[in-house]
């Protein structure tokens with residue numbers, strides 16, 4: 728579904744990604760792991776065309792997307808939930824969802840507000856509340872739900888469990904499992920293994936902008952030396 732081959736990224740003169748390669752298949756959840764500043768967000772921004780890669784190739788469903796503008800990449804069905812959520816605080820939950828609406832697309836689940844409310848019961852209770860009145864966890868849910876309104880085939884979630892209450896973290900895990908069941912490809916970034924272990928099939932660990940390890944989550948659990956070397960504890 729998503730194939731990344733040898734990409735790099737620079738901010739000014741500083742190189743922050745180097746020769747990054749990995750893949751995410753349909754119905755697969757891949758965790759992009761690494762400490763603060765490792766390059767996880769930049770990898771996602773590069774996939775979305777928000778940061779330029781001067782090398783390598785990015786393919787989405789076999790189509791090269793590296794040279795495309797961000798809005799085209801979204802229209803092709805690659806959804807992105809940024810770390811800072813970017814919900815509209817003056818709009819209600821329902822209005823925020825409407826903003827994310829796109830046409831149904833072949834081979835991808837179709838989402839409407841009612842179907843999303845089954846996945847996010849908290850949002851249903853608060854559908855007429857302004858986005859800005861919601862807790863951090865609810866805003867994170869709303870940001871994911873709004874992206875799903877675009878009926879994506881694959882979704883990038885930048886640190887979905889960051890700064891949210893444990894009870895919401897559990898719900899978040901259930902949500903990601905539901906997306907996997909629907910056949911979406913999911914790439915999520917995380918600093919530690921705890922949440923990634925609940926939901927992911929495979930892990931890609933980056934440090935200082937380079938891939939240091941790739942394997943199944945189960946293999947990673949059996950390698951505490953890798954976890955200790957590259958992840959937050």
Ligand SMILES: Nc1ncnc2c1ncn2[C@@H]1O[C@H](COP(=O)(O)OP(=O)(O)OP(=O)(O)O)[C@@H](O)[C@H]1O
Pocket residue numbers: 738743761762763764765766767768769770810918
């Ligand atoms: N807009 C920017 N301009 C310059 N340097 C940046 C910019 N954004 C990120 N960086 C630097 O690029 C490197 C990778 O940052 P990135 O945000 O991708 O890391 P991350 O793994 O997502 O970490 P975090 O957990 O903080 O989100 C870091 O050294 C960071 O300081």
